[in-house]
Amino acid sequence: MSNNYRFSLEFYPKGLNGGLSMPLSRPDVQPAVEYAQFEALKQNGQFPTRGSALFRPSYANGGPGLNGFAIEVPTVAGVYQAELPIDYFADTAKDYQAALVSAGKLTADEECQWAMSAWESDEGIDCMAPAVELNPELVASSIEEFIGRSKMACEREAEPFRVFVPRDVLEETADLARAASPMECGGVLLGNLHQDSRSRELFAVITAQIPAMKAVGSELELRFTPDAWESVRSAVNLRKRGEIWCGWWHSHTPVAWADSCGQCPIERQRQCGYATRLFSASDRTLHRTVFARAFAIGIVANVLAGNEVIHSCFGWRQGRIGARRYFVAEDR
Ligand SMILES: [Zn+2]
Numbered sequence: 001m002s003n004n005y006r007f008s009l010e011f012y013p014k015g016l017n018g019g020l021s022m023p024l025s026r027p028d029v030q031p032a033v034e035y036a037q038f039e040a041l042k043q044n045g046q047f048p049t050r051g052s053a054l055f056r057p058s059y060a061n062g063g064p065g066l067n068g069f070a071i072e073v074p075t076v077a078g079v080y081q082a083e084l085p086i087d088y089f090a091d092t093a094k095d096y097q098a099a100l101v102s103a104g105k106l107t108a109d110e111e112c113q114w115a116m117s118a119w120e121s122d123e124g125i126d127c128m129a130p131a132v133e134l135n136p137e138l139v140a141s142s143i144e145e146f147i148g149r150s151k152m153a154c155e156r157e158a159e160p161f162r163v164f165v166p167r168d169v170l171e172e173t174a175d176l177a178r179a180a181s182p183m184e185c186g187g188v189l190l191g192n193l194h195q196d197s198r199s200r201e202l203f204a205v206i207t208a209q210i211p212a213m214k215a216v217g218s219e220l221e222l223r224f225t226p227d228a229w230e231s232v233r234s235a236v237n238l239r240k241r242g243e244i245w246c247g248w249w250h251s252h253t254p255v256a257w258a259d260s261c262g263q264c265p266i267e268r269q270r271q272c273g274y275a276t277r278l279f280s281a282s283d284r285t286l287h288r289t290v291f292a293r294a295f296a297i298g299i300v301a302n303v304l305a306g307n308e309v310i311h312s313c314f315g316w317r318q319g320r321i322g323a324r325r326y327f328v329a330e331d332r
Contacts, residue, residue: 003054003056003126003127003128004120004121004122004123004124004125004126004127005057005118005119005120005121005124005125005127006023006118006119006121006123006124006125007023007024007027007057007116007117007118007124007125008021008022008023008024008116008117008118009021009022009024009089009092009093009096009114009115009116010022010114010115010116010117011093011096011097011100011106011112011113011114012112012113012114012115013106013110013111013112014110014111014112014113015110019115020100020105020106021117022096022099022100024089024092024096024116026125027055027089027092027125028092028288029053029055029071029127029129030129030288030292031088031288031292031294031316031319031320032055032069032071032084032088032319033053033055033071033073033129033131034292034293034294034316034319035071035082035084035294035316035318035319036053036071036072036073036080036081036082037053037073037075037080037131037134037294038134038161038293038294038295039080039082039294040073040075040080040082041134041202042161042202044075044077044080045200046075046076046077046078046080047075047076047133047134047135048073048074048075048080048131048133048134048135049074049075049076049131049133050074050130050131050132050133051074051131052074052128052129052130052131053071053072053073053074053128053129053130053131054071054072054127054128054129055069055070055071055127055128055129056069056070056071056072056127057069057118058070058083059118063117063118063119064117064118064119065115065116065117066086066115066116066117066118067085067086068083068084068085068086068088069083069084069086069088070082070083070084071083071084073131074131084318084319085318086115086116087318087320088318088319088320089116090320091320093114093116097112097114134293136192136193136244137192137193137242138193138194138195138202139192139193139194139195139205140194140195140197141194141195141196141197141205142196142197142198143162143194143196143199143201143203144196146164146194146203146205146327146329147327149329149330149331150164150327150328150329150330151327151328151330152325152326152327152328159317159324159325159326160317160318161202161203161204161294161295161315162201162203162204162326162327163203163204163205163206163246163295163297163313163315163324163326163327164203164204164205164206164326164327164328164329165189165206165299165313165326165327165328165329166206166207166328166329167328167329167330167331169189169206169207169208169209170299170301170311170328172209173187173209173249173251173299173301173311174301174309174311176211176251176301177251177253177301177303177309178303178307178309180217180251181251181253181255181256181303181307182219182253182255182256183217183218183219183253184217184218184219184220184221184222184250184251184252184253185211185212185215185217185222185250185251186211186212186215186217186222186224186248186249186250186251187209187210187211187212187215187232187248187249187250188209188210188212188232188236188245188247188248188249189206189208189209189245189246189247189248189249189297189299190206190207190208190209190210190236190239190241190243190244190245190246191204191205191206191207191208191243191244191246192204192205192207192242192243192244192246193244193295202295204246204295204297205329206246206247207241207243208239208243209249210232210235210236212224212228212229212231212232213228213231214227214228214231215228216228219253219256219257221280221282222250222251224286224290229290245291245293245296246295246296246297247291247296247297247298247299247315248286248287248290248291248296248298248299249298249299249300249301250283250298250300250301251300251301251302251303252278252300252301252302252303253302253303254269254272254274254275254276254302254303254304255269255303255304255305255307256303260274261274261275261304264305265305266304266305266306266308269304269305270304270308270310275302275304275310276302276304276310276312277312277323278300278302278312279298279300279312279314279321279323283298283300283314284321287314287321288321294316294319295315295316296315296316297313297314297315297324297326298313298314298315298321299311299312299313299314299326300312300313300314313325313326
């Protein structure tokens, strides 16, 4: 059986009889592979090994319309299969829809549904993807103990995976963000994966943040240069605590955005999603490129008027990046 498929995205504007179809160039299946690998570890205790992962369309009513995808990843205990809904491509669909709007084929305010199709084809895209092994050391501990000395940072839907961030690590990021403002700054979040001794639930505990001193900040974005990553790597090696990269943090400085948030009083900034919950396109690209592991989070320290800092947190959910909640651990 061939593993090659041609994919297309179809758009059905409400007012139009029929739809618009666009061929999909190479889909990004790596986050799906990461999702399946982490599920294998979380659900089944199967450690993913290196090799090839297989990404396969799941057809609705015999096809070519899709209702989701199956992903197979190699593990120490054999192949593990996970399923993803078609929403995995919702962000891609949004980009393609925006392109159709730019090309004048759709209007921006038009209500529009989308769907996806696939055909097996030798000229299509090879749906194999490389799988990198995932065998972190799992620290045996008690999740109840962590919950007991933590506060939930914000109320959102339940997370598929719990993350604990110590209060002092958050405060360090806030202090660095204030000191660098109006420039952005950032760093790497170190930590460990833990496993509850009773329920076997996996969770992450952040232990420290390492500032990326050589990152190049501006008022609008932060660029991590190869030098910046290298300096973090050597700092981690010096610590010798068996920590892994559990994510990253960086600051936003709405206080200095002269054309937008900077003009608002603190009361409005606190309520504003743009000032307090933004994860920009370049933030997503960096998260996808460097922090693709399904447990990795990205914390943003938003510097508001009067140097007040509000944190927000983002992470992976079924292969997509979105806002997530986390626990603030009050003491260690
Ligand atoms: Zn950012």
